[in-house]
Amino acid sequence: LDAVQAAVVEMEDSPHFNAGHGAALTESSEHELDASIMDGATLAAGAVCTVRRTRNPVLAARAVLDSGRAVLLSGVAADTFAELQGLSMVPNTWFTTQRRVDALRSLQQKEATGSFVPASEAEKHGTVGAVARDADGHLAAATSTGGFNNKPDGRVGDSPIIGAGTYARDGVCAVSCTGQGEIFIRRVAAYDIAARMMYAGEALDAAAHTVVFESLASHKIGAGLVALGASGNPIAPYNTLGMYRGWIATDGQLVVATHKELHPMGPA
Ligand code: ASP
Numbered sequence: 001l002d003a004v005q006a007a008v009v010e011m012e013d014s015p016h017f018n019a020g021h022g023a024a025l026t027e028s029s030e031h032e033l034d035a036s037i038m039d040g041a042t043l044a045a046g047a048v049c050t051v052r053r054t055r056n057p058v059l060a061a062r063a064v065l066d067s068g069r070a071v072l073l074s075g076v077a078a079d080t081f082a083e084l085q086g087l088s089m090v091p092n093t094w095f096t097t098q099r100r101v102d103a104l105r106s107l108q109q110k111e112a113t114g115s116f117v118p119a120s121e122a123e124k125h126g127t128v129g130a131v132a133r134d135a136d137g138h139l140a141a142a143t144s145t146g147g148f149n150n151k152p153d154g155r156v157g158d159s160p161i162i163g164a165g166t167y168a169r170d171g172v173c174a175v176s177c178t179g180q181g182e183i184f185i186r187r188v189a190a191y192d193i194a195a196r197m198m199y200a201g202e203a204l205d206a207a208a209h210t211v212v213f214e215s216l217a218s219h220k221i222g223a224g225l226v227a228l229g230a231s232g233n234p235i236a237p238y239n240t241l242g243m244y245r246g247w248i249a250t251d252g253q254l255v256v257a258t259h260k261e262l263h264p265m266g267p268a
Pocket of ligand 1: 126127147156157165179182
């Protein structure tokens with residue numbers, strides 16, 4: 001749990017990803033952030049949605065998990081909860097980067113002139129997630145996102161919905177997803193992978209492959225995920241041109257990749 005949280009905090013603080021600083025903007029040019037975290041050992045989970053002031057939404061999600069009083073807190077109450085937990089709070093503009101402002105402006109201009117062209121994968125995506133397995137075989141998953149540029153105010157995606165964008169269950173799998181959240185919610189995508197493994201006896205890579213390349217792809221959306229089973233190496237299937245990803249394999253080697261080519265980085 002600590003490892004997935006630490007990985008996601010790092011990416012939330014980076015301007016390169018669509019989470020925390022650098023997150024996508026709503027149709028009103030504001031940021032509404034979603035995040036979740038799940039402990040595969042206990043099935044304990046915590047999530048926040050549409051937070052606007054919490055610097056690291058995944059830390060708020062973790063605090064919700066630790067509190068044990070709720071699984072998902074929303075909006076103003078979630079920010080207030082995070083503040084009372086002593087988490088770092090920032091003005092909403094802290095999350096803004098010029099890249100997102102430009103992308104929103106161009107999307108809205110295209111919409112206004114009727115020359116709507118779907119946003120590129122790079123503009124749309126960048127949700128961050130992590131999965132981990134510890135030495136005792138315990139699994140955990142976490143996901144954090146700004147959603148997508150020009151999303152409706154108040155819209156909540158799959159990332160804070162346990163079973164849709166995030167799921168972890170010891171002995172089965174840990175999963176964190178990216179792609180158009182509405183479809184992941186309707187397909188209960190992360191849990192669908194676990195269900196295929198538990199009820200149909202499918203292997204992790206076969207179950208994830210079916211969900212990404214058949215179930216989700218049938219809606220003509222870009223979809224990707226990172227996942228880890230009870231044993232073996234992590235997997236990161238995606239049906240888009242690329243997906244930024246990195247992992248430590250069972251041989252202890254660190255690997256990063258953006259597209260098909262893998263870049264071994266030596267021992268982790
Ligand atoms: N899944 C995210 C959402 O729908 C967006 C993404 O991953 O591109 O909020």
